[in-house]
Amino acid sequence: MTSYNGKCHCGQTAWTAKLPEATTILCHCDTCKLLSGGSYTLNQIIPKDDVKVTQGDLKAYVYKGDSGKGVNCYYCPNCTSHAYHVKEAMPDKAVIMTVLLDGGKDFKPVAEIYGKAKMSWEPESAQTFETMPPS
Numbered sequence: 123m124t125s126y127n128g129k130c131h132c133g134q135t136a137w138t139a140k141l142p143e144a145t146t147i148l149c150h151c152d153t154c155k156l157l158s159g160g161s162y163t164l165n166q167i168i169p170k171d172d173v174k175v176t177q178g179d180l181k182a183y184v185y186k187g188d189s190g191k192g193v194n195c196y197y198c199p200n201c202t203s204h205a206y207h208v209k210e211a212m213p214d215k216a217v218i219m220t221v222l223l224d225g226g227k228d229f230k231p232v233a234e235i236y237g238k239a240k241m242s243w244e245p246e247s248a249q250t251f252e253t254m255p256p257s
């Protein structure tokens with residue numbers, strides 16, 4: 123378990139996240155495209171208690187997820203960088219955006235989810251699931 127520092131683009135907010143390993147999951151869902159402006163997001167699902175905001179206050183944007191329940195997206199109110207999401211469908215977990223963590227750009231992909239929404243020109247970098255991996 124290693125603790126990583128994360129920060130937003132403007133530096134007004136910062137947080138730490140404990141990760142069991144330096145890996146990441148690519149999410150190709152359409153919501154991630156709209157929220158990030160990119161073709162996918164890089165994240166890892168960890169216990170919510172392992173995320174701590176250490177500077178500033180993140181604001182929550184709430185939308186309805188696939189489950190029909192709310193998803194809270196915590197972001198910097200100044201620059202809009204998304205730090206992590208908490209789904210009401212799994213309230214003890216946080217979906218932490220790994221690329222905003224120190225060293226996160228080098229985390230290796232271990233899975234790709236929502237492959238059904240993947241853009242046709244994207245190469246495969248890890249095992250790809252249509253939606254979520256079978257639990």
Ligand SMILES: [Zn+2]
Pocket residue numbers: 130131132133134135198199200201202203
């Ligand atoms: Zn910011």
Ligand SMILES: [Zn+2]
Pocket residue numbers: 149150151152153154155163236
């Ligand atoms: Zn997504």
